[in-house]
Amino acid sequence: MKIARWDHEGATGEGFVSEGAVIPFPDALTVAEVLRGGVAAARSLFERARQETGVPLAEVRLLAPLVPTTIRDFVAFEEHVEGVSAGVEGKSDVPAEWHEAPTFYFTNPHTVRATGDVVAVPETRRLDFELELAAVIGGVDGSTGENLDVDAAASHIFGYTVMNDWSARDLQAREMKVRLGPAKGKDFGMTLGPWIVTADELDPYLDGEGFLAVRAEVYVNGALVGEDLVSNMGWPFPELVAYAARNSVVVPGDVLGSGTVGNGGCLGELWGRGSALPPLEPGDEVRMLIEGVGEIVNVVGERVPAPAIPRARTRPRLRHR
Incomplete structure (x- = not known):
């Protein structure tokens, strides 16, 4: 899985990168929340998210993938x-x-x-x-x-x-x-x-x-x-x-x-x-x-x-x- 943050038409998105598209996390979760939940929980989210239609990667501007704690x-x-x-x-x-x-x-x-x-x-x-x-x-x-x-x-x-x-x-x-x-x-x-x-x-x-x-x-x-x-x-x-x-x-x-x-x-x-x-x-x-x-x-x-x-x-x- 790939986890990313991006800007699309002036709005920040956070979610998965899959098959050339970005797909927001279900339930409007953030990267910080997904990291706290761990990989197994992220995998379950991905199975839900991949059913959705994403935005082509070429149409977004990638942001730093997280705001580090340290x-x-x-x-x-x-x-x-x-x-x-x-x-x-x-x-x-x-x-x-x-x-x-x-x-x-x-x-x-x-x-x-x-x-x-x-x-x-x-x-x-x-x-x-x-x-x-x-x-x-x-x-x-x-x-x-x-x-x-x-x-x-x-x-x-x-x-x-x-x-x-x-x-x-x-x-x-x-x-x-x-x-x-x-x-x-x-x-x-x-x-x-x-x-x-x-x-x-x-x-x-x-x-x-x-x-x-x-x-x-x-x-x-x-x-x-x-x-x-x-x-x-x-x-x-x-x-x-x-x-x-x-x-x-x-x-x-x-x-x-x-x-x-x-x-x-x-x-x-x-x-x-x-x-x-x-x-x-x-x-x-x-x-x-x-x-x-x-x-x-x-x-x-x-x-x-x-x-x-x-x-x-x-x-x-x-x-x-």
Whole structure:
């Protein structure tokens, strides 16, 4: 099944994508409500909905398939870490700590974009993309999503969507020198779409260790820039979900990105390997495809000026008023 949100003649629709058409959920349900109900309930809804006549997909504008409750983005591809570290530190170095646990950061759910959107950018001179697959969490009867083991975590994966974690590399590099972040280098935009494909649709791509052997590709202005198999991750998705829930909780609507695929999943990795490809500029088109899921396409918009923030003040370090 495919779950989507769309705009049709100025009205927002939420429902299924089937046979080249969009079909609203029965009972005017929303994507958020369907995620809370879980895959089994969604399948029952689909059997009801498919009896209805939908609107041709070509006549609607797809929106981001959900408004995430939170977004966690992992860094699960060793090849990506090697390439980016070479660009930043001058050598391909994967910290020993990377192997110990699947590290992630939180980013902004309020700046999610859809396929087809023009993505305005901050005042950066090193704009980059990041090609990722993301898991979307759904509801499971009787579970709070807290402190899950790997098997339980797998049952909480409702489906998958394509993710582009837009990155301003110059801003990111500056702020991460303070040993925190990324923050403003990332939170201006993230594309999710074109829809959510339920996890069972990707079962044929699972290898013997539970990794998703789906092909991922990214094109800039029509030229293939990066390609990889998602199965090159260091951890399969259920382990990412279990780690996210460790002494914590995941809830329906949470999005967990795989991190950037290797072999050219972002310009930052390619720069680390000596590529002369330029940063993205206004007007550039970025197209991402993940086998079994779909494709997202965005055009880079103009730079958006922002109010200046002054430098930190140098003041006497008083201990008492």
